[in-house]
Amino acid sequence: MPLRVGALPGLLGLPGLHAGPPAVLAPQPGFMPVVPPETRAALLAKLAAMPAAGQEDEKKQLTALFEDGVRTVEVAAQLLVKALRKTDKYLRFWRQRAQGEGSSKLRFMLLERGPWAFGVGVVEYVRRAVRRGGGGAAEELSLEQQALQGIVQRCERLTAIRDRLAAQLAQVHAIGARLVAQASAGELRRALSGALADLLDALERLQGEYPQPQDSVLGRPPASSSPSPSFQVSLRPRSASLKGGQVTGRVMEWRSAVLQKALACARQDLLDLHACMGHLLRPYRPPGHRERLWLRYGAGALAASAAGVWLVRHSALAGSDDLERWGRQLADSVATFYKEHVRDPVTSIGGEIFSTFHERPRSIVEPAEIKANEDSLRRMLEAFSQDSKAELPTPPPQAKTQDLMDVLMKKYEAELLHPMRSILSGELARALLIQIQKLKLDVQVAMLELDQVLRSNEINFGVMAALPALLLAAAVLYALRQATRPKDELGTGRVAQTRRRQLLAEAEGVLLEALRDEGRDAQGGSGVRQGLLLFVVHRLYQAVQPHAVKNDEWNNLRGDLLALAQVDVGFRHKLRITKRMYVAYDCLTTIPLPL
Missing domain, CATH: 1.20.5 (Single alpha-helices involved in coiled-coils or other helix-helix interfaces)
Incomplete structure (x- = not known):
């Protein structure tokens, strides 16, 4: 049964839409503007400097109406972009489901859309089987072909909805461009009257009957004469004062009261369309995770019920x-x-x-012990030097330890020439004992240094013992950071970079299709191409903004994106802009793979 959009609040038990949530009728940040803020500010300053043809109050009122009109155009573009985003998301899903084998399509349509779709499909299959058994018309399509038919039907109808919304998005951007151009020429009332009349006309073109898909896994029987479900979008009727605004291509200059009434009517239409889009696209919504896995969840529920009964017992x-x-x-x-x-x-x-x-003790070797052994060795060397009457640069008490050791080693080498005689009557035994004392001192010094090394490494062993706890804490902090890190629909890192480039490639593909069909395409087709390009540019605008602002390239990139969104710029010039954007901006270049 056709459903009128204006009647949605009463049917759903909601308050009247004329009040409306403020968020719907206010331009939201992050969207690409139809009229850039700097252009709007310069235009308002120019209008304020113009001499008033009439009263000053009327000029201020007209300027306020102009600002409201620009905001209304911005809101209309944003609502159409949101609807296009949801439509495009659903369309991509069903196109992906259309690929693959026929058995996978049948399994998805029958078993992965929730228990309700499964029940409807089984009932429809039984009904047709009974009809065939009773002599009805034989089925011309298999179950797999009918499942494919249902998926293709959704793709076709979503494509029609997308093209319709895209054409009106292009019309809204054209309205914004004409509004700025005529207002800059000083024709503010005429510009605002024409923009509101065109905006109401663009919203009115969204009216009509939208066919809806079948709930059953089986499509409509080939010989079926039953009407397919549909959704009727009809806006509130226009008042007589608004219907006469546009005559033979020339727009009448509406009075301020009529302009206020037109703005209120446009806002009401936007609220109605905002409420309508969810109902229009609901039959095309992809099944959620629980719907896709309802059989597993059902089996889990049965197992949980059995476990609950066992626990109660x-x-x-x-x-x-x-x-x-x-x-x-x-x-x-x-x-x-x-x-x-x-x-x-x-x-x-x-x-x-x-x-x-x-x-272990405080120290293996005490420094005082080493000092005592060192003094003892010094006395031994001095006594040996005095007894051997060796020549030294300085007296033995003032001589260096190394000079005394040289005297000892020379005497030791001389005594080794006659070892037996030197042991019995020479200084060989005394020299050996002094060298043993020297070796003892060297060992104690080495042990003291080793003890110092071990003490300095105690902190390293302590850190190694605490390393697992530190790693666990770092992993928890990283997980918390990743969980709380804001993410957009494109993701982060290389994935986001690739998807941004894919959006730019998609815009380039739309431009190539527009150039291919240029000259033989109708005006409506050109409007659809322009609207699809605007939709892709809107998405690219939101996707590149955070990264481009961080890299200080947002001003130039924003200018190129606004140039792509201008409806009076040719497709060939826009194609050259997209080719330059591939190499000019860091957020759109290819990230090299790590070695």
């Missing part, structure tokens, strides 16, 4: 203490496992690692 509700006893046993088992396999082994390993440092 063994709980205190049925007079049994099995659950309490099993719970205590489980807690004891977990505690024992933790103690025997986690706490005790870790404590033992840690004790073994650090017992060497915690239980």
Whole structure:
């Protein structure tokens, strides 16, 4: 049954749409503007500097109406972009489902759209089987072909809705361009009257009957004469004062009261269309995760129900203490496992690692002991030098230890020439004992240095012991950062970069199709191409803005995107702009793969 958009609030039990949520009728940040803010500010400044032809109050009122008109055009463009985004998302999904084998399409249409679609499909199949058994018309299509027919039907109707919305988006951008051009020439009332009349006409073109898809997995029978479901979009009737605004291509200059009435009517139409889009596109909505996996969830629910019954039978509700006893046993088992396999082994390993440092004495060799041995060696060398009457640069008490050692080694080498005689009557034994004292001193010095190295590395072993905890804390912080990090629909990193380039490639593809059909395409087809290009540019505008602002290239990139959105710029010039954007901006270039 056709449904009138203006009657939606009453049917749904909602308050009247004339009040409307402020968010719907206010331009939202992040969208590409139809009229850039700098252009609007310059135009308002120019209008304020113009001499008033009449009263000053009327000029201020007309300027305020102009600002409201620009905001209304912005809101209309944003609502159409939102509707196009949802339509394009659904269309991409159903086109993807149209690929693959026929069995996968039948499985999806029958088993992956929720229990309601499954029930409707089974009932329809049984009904047709009974009809065939009773002598009805034989089926011309198999189940797989009928599932494919249902998917293709959705794709075709979504494409028609998308083209219709795209054509009106192009019309709204053209309205904004004409409004700015005529207002810059000083014809503010004429510009505003023409823009509102064209905007109401563009919104009125969205009226009509939109066919809806079948709920059943099976499409309409080939010989069926039953009407297909449809959704009727009809706006509120225009008043007589608004119907006469446009005559033979020339727009009458509406009075301020009529302009206010036209603005109110345009806002009401936008609210009605905003409420309508959800109902219009609801039959095309892709099934959610729970609907796709409803069989698994159903099996899980049955298993949970069986487990609940089993738990009730063994709980205190049925007079049994099995659950309490099993719970205590489980807690004891977990505690024992933790103690025997986690706490005790870790404590033992840690004790073994650090017992060497915690239980050893303060120092293996004391510095005072080394000093005493060093003084003893010094006295031995001085006495040996005096007894051997060796020549030294300075007296033995003032001589260097190395000079004294040289005297000892020369005497030692001389005594080794006659070892037996030197041992019995020479200084060989004394020289050997002095060298043993020197070796003892060197060993003690080495042990002291080793002790210092071990003490300095205690902090390293402590850090190594705390490393697992530090890694765990870092992993938790990284997970929290990733969970709280804002993400858009394009993702982040290389994925977002690739999808931004795909959006630019999509805009280039629309331009190539427009140039291919140029000269043989009708005006309506050109408007659809222009609207699809505007939709892609809107998405690209929102996708590149955060990255471009961070890289200080947003001003130039924004200028190119606004140039692509201008309806009075030719397709060939826009194609040259897209080719330059591939290499001119960092957020649209290819990220090299890591080596």
